[in-house]
Amino acid sequence: MTRSESVRTTALNRIRQRGALGEADGAVPAGVKVFDDGIPAVANLDPALLGALRQAATDAAADGVEFFVNSGWRSPEYQHQIRRKAVSKYGSEEEAARWVATAETSAHVLGDAVDIGSSDATAWLSEHGARYGLCQIYRNEPWHYELRPEAIEHGCPPMYPDPTHDPRMWR
Template identity: 50%
Template structure:
């Protein structure tokens, strides 16, 4: 008995509809997290990520507790003395003291120094890493700018980001007087307590991926 062509068309349409519904959009958050992958020195050839490229089925994790002052997030910038906020209150005490000394002397020179990022919660850092990997579509490229929480010096309270640009320029020139050093050539805003006051800063790395701990 010949099959009605209308039935064939309906069956084909149904199959296409089911197929499109079962495919998960690569932009839709899921239960896994790309952030849990920690890049190492051989990331560029890691077959799990296709040589550093994101697989289409990798999803972002839950980002519900990764923002706001409690997580160390700073909306724009804050005074170096605004220590009631966790972003500064949870910095390493020696780093915070050096920052205060530098900011006071910079002010005497007419340079207003602000903090754009300090201590970050692991959840906040995780979000930043996740967003960077998605932005660059490459774990290797993302690691040149940000690291997962267990590698970040912001999470351990040992790094601070400074602005605006004239304050960065001032601190690059005078920071070693306080033990503060720009540690990455591609991040003029990122400073760490990397020497003793009046000492020599270590040679800059091109970017955070060149060391075991990063931005």
């Protein structure tokens, strides 16, 4: 059995044993901000990403804009559950892949991605995010941001149309 098959089998067994997944797996209750360290989806983000988000949120607040976290770090089990729901919603693995990565390829599972809520916050990040190294990665997901430190000096790289065009998803 390969490592990814082993991870998948372990994840499926934990899902079956525990039933519904919750906050400990990365589910985010309403109203969570980037400063809410008691929420695993925030606390388990990469420290550099979290630091950039907090600096951006502090500066955005001066403009009257609040950052809410709709999603951050996710356990592999939770990512798998989200992917299954996407397949059901979109009708196929191929179409679901445009919106939700597998647990093996998701930047959320690594703590390297955050989904920011409110159109004011995503508009603010679209305009100012590169200053902090925060870049929108996918054109079809204006809420999804990842840290690209080189963006501070060079601007954000071109966006992929959706995750299916991202070479990281081809593993």
